[in-house]
Amino acid sequence: MKDHTLITISRQYGSGGREVAELLAKRMQVRCYDRQILYLAAEKMDAGEMDISAILDMSYKMPERTFMDGVTSLGYETIPPYNKMYREQAKAIRNIAEKESAVFLGRCADVVLKDFPECYNFFIYADEEYRKNRAKELYGNKTFKELEKENRTRERYYNYYTGQKWGDPQNYHLMINTSQIGPEKAVDLIINYVENCRK
Incomplete structure (x- = not known):
């Protein structure tokens, strides 16, 4: 694959998106x-002493009412001052993307990197x-209701900070259902798609 390729993976909880990434x-x-992005953001915010649970909790904070407050095309310039975590995550993602090829899982990376020409965005669902x-097998016997609750949190977070709709096909190069093909073949599809885009 060509040098300086950036791939973003968004996913439904339970679809195998992390494994694909x-x-x-x-x-x-x-x-x-x-999660490395969270640690980098927490470091910038002087939250280094916080444990991972607290950092994760802070990373999903947003106003109770999910209205947009003038978020820019980069998605991070005008985030309300009480929540700096998203802004610091976005800066960390862009800093990494400027230096190296990488795969980014979640964190609204598809919007944060929308002006990078060699960035390809994929949504994994099932x-x-x-x-x-x-x-049952891989997530500590979670219920489907628990999976859907996590998805709603991701959706609200993504919609609020990006101004786009989570899971909307218009936001991704390709959406992949892993139910029939599994993570390994999903990876094949992604690599073939990127290579064909460059021909």
């Missing part, structure tokens, strides 16, 4: 960034039954 990064021989099975 990690396998893809391994195939590309690049780093997969997810059928209800597939997600239910993964929830």
Whole structure:
């Protein structure tokens, strides 16, 4: 794959999106960034002593009423002052993207990197039954209701900070249902798609 390729992965909880991102990064021989972005943002905010649960909690904070407050095309210039976490995450993502190829999991990276020409955005989703099975086997026996609650949190967060609709096909180069093909073949699809875009 061409030098300086950026891939963003958004995903439904329970679809195997994290596995896809990690396998893809391994195939590309690049780093997969997810929670590392939170640590970098927390460091900038002088929150280094906080534990991961507190950092994760802070990373999803937003106003009770989800209206837009003049977010720019980069998605981070006018975030309300009481929540600096999103802004610092966006800066960390852009700093990494300027230096190296990488795979970014979540964190609204598709919008943060929208002006980078070699950035490709993918949304991973799956059928209800597939997600239910993964929830039992791989997610500590979570219920489907718990999966959907996490999805609603991701959706509200994404919609608020980006001004776009989470899961809308218009926001991604390709949406992949892992129910039938699984994570490995999803990675094949992503690599083939990017390579074909460059022909």
